[in-house]
Amino acid sequence: MSVVTLEAPAKEKEKELLISGCAAIAQALRLASIDVVTAYPIRPYDTVMQAVAKLIANGELDAEYIVASSEHDQFEIVKHASAVGARTFCGSSGVGWMYAMEALAVTPALRLPLLALVGNRALDDPGAFGCEHNDALAVRDLGWMLTWVDTAQEALDTALICYRVAEDPRIFLPCAIGADGAFLTHSEALVKVPSQEQVDRFLPKYNRGDKQLHPDNPITVAPQANEDWVMEIRKQNDEAMRRAHDVIEEASRDYHRIFGRRGDNPFVETYMIEDAEIILFGQGTLSLPAKVGVRKLRERGHKVGFVRLKWLRPFPTQEVQEALVGAKAVGVIDRDYSFGAPNHGAVLYTEVRSALFDLAQRPAVVSFICGLGGREVTLDSVTEMSEVLLKVARTGRVDQPNYWIGVRG
Amino acid sequence: MATELTVLPTQNLIPFKGVKKVTTEEYFTSGHRTCQGCESALVMKLMAKAAGPRTVILGSTGCMYVANTTYYSTSWVVPWMHTQLGASGSAAVGTAAGLKALMRKGRIKEEPINVIAFCGDGGGADMGLSSISAALTYPEYNFLILMYDNESYANTDIQLSSMTPYGANTTFSPPGKARRLLHKRWKKNVAGMLAAGHPECRYVATVDASYALQMMNRVRKALSIGGPTFIHSLDPCPKGWDYDPMLSHELGELAVETGVWPLFEVENGVLSFYGKSKGIAHGAPRKPVREYLLKQGRFAHFTEEDIAYFQRKIDEMWEQWLLPGIAPFRLAGEIRKALAASEAEGNGHE
Numbered sequence: 001m002s003v004v005t006l007e008a009p010a011k012e013k014e015k016e017l018l019i020s021g022c023a024a025i026a027q028a029l030r031l032a033s034i035d036v037v038t039a040y041p042i043r044p045y046d047t048v049m050q051a052v053a054k055l056i057a058n059g060e061l062d063a064e065y066i067v068a069s070s071e072h073d074q075f076e077i078v079k080h081a082s083a084v085g086a087r088t089f090c091g092s093s094g095v096g097w098m099y100a101m102e103a104l105a106v107t108p109a110l111r112l113p114l115l116a117l118v119g120n121r122a123l124d125d126p127g128a129f130g131c132e133h134n135d136a137l138a139v140r141d142l143g144w145m146l147t148w149v150d151t152a153q154e155a156l157d158t159a160l161i162c163y164r165v166a167e168d169p170r171i172f173l174p175c176a177i178g179a180d181g182a183f184l185t186h187s188e189a190l191v192k193v194p195s196q197e198q199v200d201r202f203l204p205k206y207n208r209g210d211k212q213l214h215p216d217n218p219i220t221v222a223p224q225a226n227e228d229w230v231m232e233i234r235k236q237n238d239e240a241m242r243r244a245h246d247v248i249e250e251a252s253r254d255y256h257r258i259f260g261r262r263g264d265n266p267f268v269e270t271y272m273i274e275d276a277e278i279i280l281f282g283q284g285t286l287s288l289p290a291k292v293g294v295r296k297l298r299e300r301g302h303k304v305g306f307v308r309l310k311w312l313r314p315f316p317t318q319e320v321q322e323a324l325v326g327a328k329a330v331g332v333i334d335r336d337y338s339f340g341a342p343n344h345g346a347v348l349y350t351e352v353r354s355a356l357f358d359l360a361q362r363p364a365v366v367s368f369i370c371g372l373g374g375r376e377v378t379l380d381s382v383t384e385m386s387e388v389l390l391k392v393a394r395t396g397r398v399d400q401p402n403y404w405i406g407v408r409g
Numbered sequence: 410m411a412t413e414l415t416v417l418p419t420q421n422l423i424p425f426k427g428v429k430k431v432t433t434e435e436y437f438t439s440g441h442r443t444c445q446g447c448e449s450a451l452v453m454k455l456m457a458k459a460a461g462p463r464t465v466i467l468g469s470t471g472c473m474y475v476a477n478t479t480y481y482s483t484s485w486v487v488p489w490m491h492t493q494l495g496a497s498g499s500a501a502v503g504t505a506a507g508l509k510a511l512m513r514k515g516r517i518k519e520e521p522i523n524v525i526a527f528c529g530d531g532g533g534a535d536m537g538l539s540s541i542s543a544a545l546t547y548p549e550y551n552f553l554i555l556m557y558d559n560e561s562y563a564n565t566d567i568q569l570s571s572m573t574p575y576g577a578n579t580t581f582s583p584p585g586k587a588r589r590l591l592h593k594r595w596k597k598n599v600a601g602m603l604a605a606g607h608p609e610c611r612y613v614a615t616v617d618a619s620y621a622l623q624m625m626n627r628v629r630k631a632l633s634i635g636g637p638t639f640i641h642s643l644d645p646c647p648k649g650w651d652y653d654p655m656l657s658h659e660l661g662e663l664a665v666e667t668g669v670w671p672l673f674e675v676e677n678g679v680l681s682f683y684g685k686s687k688g689i690a691h692g693a694p695r696k697p698v699r700e701y702l703l704k705q706g707r708f709a710h711f712t713e714e715d716i717a718y719f720q721r722k723i724d725e726m727w728e729q730w731l732l733p734g735i736a737p738f739r740l741a742g743e744i745r746k747a748l749a750a751s752e753a754e755g756n757g758h759e
Contacts, residue, residue, distance in 0.1 A: 035510035036503070062514070064506040068499070069543035076496040076540070080467065080503030083490055085517070086510050102493050205516070213488045213504070215463045215522060222491035223478035 013195035021184040026051035028159035035086035042096035044181040045119025075103035094121030108143025113166035130374010133336040267316035276305030278389035282333035293382030328393035343401035422629035441484040446654025459628035464523035467500035471529035495536035497528035498544030505550035524552035530572035559646035584710035600641035601735035612638040614674035619661030651706025668695040671734035
């Protein structure tokens with residue numbers, strides 16, 4: 001691993017490393033002193049497990065490191081380790097995530113705070129290693145908290161925040177981090193790696209309390225409840241997800257304080273939206289071309305802004321409304337598809353449009369499907385989408401609700 | 410650097426020396442709603458009794474999940490958790506790994522805790538076979554996987570599994586006017602396959618709860634020997650096999666006496682037959698399979714030809730397999746000759 005160690009600031013013991021998004025998450029796992037981790041290969045998430053394997057081999061991380069025989073095994077193993085009180089980590093990509101789906105689906109109702117990395121990948125066939133968000137989105141409705149990160153730094157920070165939120169007894173829900181395959185999983189950047197002392201101040205030990213499976217606490221977990229009780233149990237899941245918003249806010253605030261990060265809004269990143277007439281909206285690493293495109297359009301006098309969604313579940317309805325309410329037109333960029341959805345838009349579009357519906361005066365919303373299968377979201381794509389939005393803002397009419405951007409034929 | 414695995418000690422569960430020495434405490438008790446005559450419920454009771462109180466049990470989807478844990482009336486006295494149909498192996502690994510990590514880090518008291526994951530034949534021999542196979546390759550974790558084999562998906566309405574005997578009537582293989590036998594697959598040889606395929610697994614056994622003491626002592630051995638272990642139990646099922654519930658015990662005995670169900674164990678790499686199977690392996694006569702088959706409604710449509718075919722297959726297992734119940738092949742002539750020559754020269758093992 002190419003590692004550059006720069007001089008650390010005197011008062012902090014954090015260090016700066018040149019590492020990939022996956023390696024940054026591995027650093028978070030070391031600092032979180034995870035207990036059980038299960039690996040199974042699939043690109044691109046698996047570089048995190050390669051980094052974990054090195055930490056284990058070098059004695060930098062003390063955890064049960066289990067190479068499993070399938071993604072289903074991977075997630076079932078950590079599920080049961082979590083039930084006895086172990087802090088766990090797991091992950092997958094693309095169809096691997098789908099292979100684990102049964103285990104993923106049952107975990108939220110068990111109230112097990114698993115943390116998973118989804119290195120976003122297209123669901124091949126046809127074969128494609130590249131980034132697409134449909135893999136992680138498959139758990140959108142199931143009770144998993146779901147966040148997307150943009151940089152290696154954010155990946156490390158978010159992993160620690162996720163453990164704190166997921167293991168909070170008010171929540172006890174699993175959490176998945178979406179990281180764009182290749183663009184983030186494999187790209188190296190300078191990352192501030194906090195000190196153990198800082199992390200220990202921020203992240204308490206996982207304590208399952210009276211839900212821990214142990215001979216001293218002989219409980220029966222996940223019995224047959226059927227129509228007598230399943231609806232109440234689902235409602236408890238819903239209430240935990242509702243509480244998650246404030247717990248994420250609380251944990252992010254503490255994180256920023258203890259680790260000296262900027263106190264950004266934990267749910268949305270806003271870029272040049274103050275006077276924006278049109279706003280592009282998306283998640284993950286497409287923020288880079290989007291921001292550059294916004295600057296270039298601003299140079300040409302267009303009032304353009306960009307909003308990046310950080311948490312999809314729980315969906316920050318109010319924050320999204322506040323960020324977008326002032327615009328005339330919003331373009332939602334989906335790195336996913338939802339064939340046959342309203343207006344033939346995709347997932348984010350449908351979510352954002354729904355979130356804006358209750359506003360007395362709401363912006364027009366246009367759907368852009370872009371960057372599928374690992375195709376790059378280019379500056380030209382950003383310009384093309386912005387021009388559509390400028391026309392909508394000018395005319396006040398959405399002639400065509402959905403566009404596929406950067407696609408041949 | 411040492412390559413030794415850190416293996417936690419196990420509970421030293423010495424065999425019960427006779428029925429009167431069996432503990433009276435129950436760890437699987439009232440509160441379940443299994444069918445009258447359910448042998449699998451007996452297997453659960455004996456398994457939990459054999460394991461004792463410092464035990465965590467994981468149960469994969471199936472009869473012994475659905476019937477035993479109706480919310481508010483669990484029959485489990487020891488901690489119990491459901492696992493998915495194909496996940497008994499993973500559940501055992503995850504539970505054992507979690508406990509081990511927490512003990513090493515001083516978060517829970519260090520002590521040997523039995524981990525048992527059970528599955529039915531559908532969960533074990535069909536969907537979960539890969540997970541069980543994987544589990545048996547982690548020598549650093551102590552656990553037992555017990556497969557209770559009632560020879561069908563009995564909880565979902567008696568559909569055939571890969572463990573359903575040849576020709577049996579199930580809701581997925583009803584005898585009809587055009588086809589008398591819809592199911593012509595021969596039952597998988599799971600214990601043998603797992604014993605042969607996992608050289609580091611220290612204990613694999615078949616059991617039959619009609620011989621309760623033998624069965625419990627094999628559970629105790631599996632939990633004491635260390636590392637991952639596997640037990641395959643044949644469980645007569647009044648609903649699925651279609652017989653009077655009072656015959657469960659008798660059918661369990663007949664399965665062994667007819668040679669349909671060989672009782673064996675592979676302990677630290679050494680194979681031995683036990684109970685009545687020991688005599689059969691040494692040439693004692695077997696009862697005709699007809700006695701076993703005709704007590705069960707699921708074979709009521711069998712013709713004499715079908716019964717004869719079934720008998721031939723059982724004869725073949727005992728008379729022609731390299732290892733009855735384990736290795737369904739014979740040695741080629743030249744290998745036999747070479748082995749005989751080697752033995753004659755005194756180079757044979759033992």
